[in-house]
Amino acid sequence: xxxRIQISNxxxxxxxxxxxxxxxxxxxxxxxxxxxxRKENEHVISNHIDEWNIYQALFVEFLGTTIYVxxxxxxxxxxxxxxxxxxxxxxxxxxxxxxxxxxxxxxGVSLCGRLSLKATILYPxxxxxxxxxxxxxxxxxxxxxxxxxxxxNVKPGWALLCEGLITLFLVLTYLMCTLEKKKTNWLxxxxxxxxxxxxxxxxADFITRASMNPARSFGPAVCMSFFTKDxxxxxxxxxxxxxxxxxxxxxxxxxxxxxWSCSLLPK
Numbered sequence: 615x616x617x618r619i620q621i622s623n624x625x626x627x628x629x630x631x632x633x634x635x636x637x638x639x640x641x642x643x644x645x646x647x648x649x650x651x652r653k654e655n656e657h658v659i660s661n662h663i664d665e666w667n668i669y670q671a672l673f674v675e676f677l678g679t680t681i682y683v684x685x686x687x688x689x690x691x692x693x694x695x696x697x698x699x700x701x702x703x704x705x706x707x708x709x710x711x712x713x714x715x716x717x718x719x720x721x722g723v724s725l726c727g728r729l730s731l732k733a734t735i736l737y738p739x740x741x742x743x744x745x746x747x748x749x750x751x752x753x754x755x756x757x758x759x760x761x762x763x764x765x766x767n768v769k770p771g772w773a774l775l776c777e778g779l780i781t782l783f784l785v786l787t788y789l790m791c792t793l794e795k796k797k798t799n800w801l802x803x804x805x806x807x808x809x810x811x812x813x814x815x816x817x818a819d820f821i822t823r824a825s826m827n828p829a830r831s832f833g834p835a836v837c838m839s840f841f842t843k844d845x846x847x848x849x850x851x852x853x854x855x856x857x858x859x860x861x862x863x864x865x866x867x868x869x870x871x872x873x874w875s876c877s878l879l880p881k
Contacts, residue, residue, distance in 0.1 A: 668733065671711035676740040678703045678715040679829050683744050687761075687834050693819065697812025704804035712792065713800070713807075716827040717741050718856035722785040725864035728793055741829040761834040762823040764848050773822045773848065777855025778862070780814035781826045785863035793867070825852045826859075 685699045704713035712729075714720045717738040724734040764773050787810040791803035811826065818824040825831045831852035838845045 668736070671733065672736055672740050674707045674711040675714060675737055676743065678707050678711070678713065679741045679744045682715050682827075683830050683833055686830050693815060694812060696815055697808045700811050701804045701808030704807055705801050708792070708798070708800035708804065711737075713804070715741065715829075716784075716856075717829055718781050718827060718860040719785055719788055721857060722789060722860040722864045722867075723793070725861060726789060726793060726867055738829075742832055744829055744833050761838050761845055762825040762831040762852055763845065764822060764851065765820055768821055770848050770851055773851045774855045774858075776818050776821045777825060777851055778859040780818050780824055781856040781859030782863045782866075783810055783814060784826050785860045786866055789863060789867040790870075794871075822851065822855075826856055828853050828856055 682696065682699055682703060686696045688695070700715070703715060707713050712723065714723070714737060720729065720734065720737040720741070723729045729737075764770065784807070788803075788807050791806050792798045792800075814826060815824040831849065835845045835849055
């Protein structure tokens with residue numbers, strides 16, 4: 615025995631309703647002029663809000679990454695500048711986009727099951743679109759001081775290990791501070807994330823210049839490539855290291871929080 619109900623219009627004649635045992639079928643023609651119900655209107659509004667939110671988040675990620683890369687690549691910057699900039703950016707924009715400003719962070723959050731597939735694809739696109747200020751495009755000295763390259767006598771293997779470890783520390787701090795609670799205190803989270811980023815820079819600057827961020831390395835490398843192609847020699851270090859470190863951070867976070875049951879890329 616089965617029950618089937620087929621409805622396509624809220625208005626129908628009793629004569630169109632047929633009963634056969636426990637089977638009920640109501641055949642109704644579509645009426646495009648029918649006004650939307652309150653629930654349908656709320657669903658449409660919700661879709662528009664969600665779409666607007668992703669545009670806001672993408673703009674914030676682009677803006678924040680631009681500011682961070684600009685500060686991190688200034689030739690005469692103080693060694694504490696990137697960490698301080700990260701604190702300010704996450705405190706200001708964290709509640710809008712999550713305050714990633716780094717493809718490695720985006721990958722880590724995604725692998726923890728806390729980021730939609732759409733955002734996982736679009737966030738790195740806008741982050742990698744960032745380039746240093748165009749007014750310095752003819753200044754070779756600017757890019758030479760701003761690019762991330764291996765220091766003298768540093769082997770690629772050690773550089774990979776270094777970038778992987780410091781990115782693991784950064785991303786794990788981000789995950790533990792922002793994914794633990796339902797409501798994140800972005801001010802406190804920004805302090806922890808900024809401090810660990812600054813500690814990483816102070817510890818690893820003499821090895822790899824402590825990138826931890828493919829977007830921070832890619833933009834200056836593209837601009838410096840107009841002057842020399844040697845900049846790409848070990849550039850893979852600044853991609854492989856942070857991505858592996860980010861994946862390990864997500865693994866550690868899942869182990870600590872027993873989150874294996876959640877899906878990787880929820881829509």
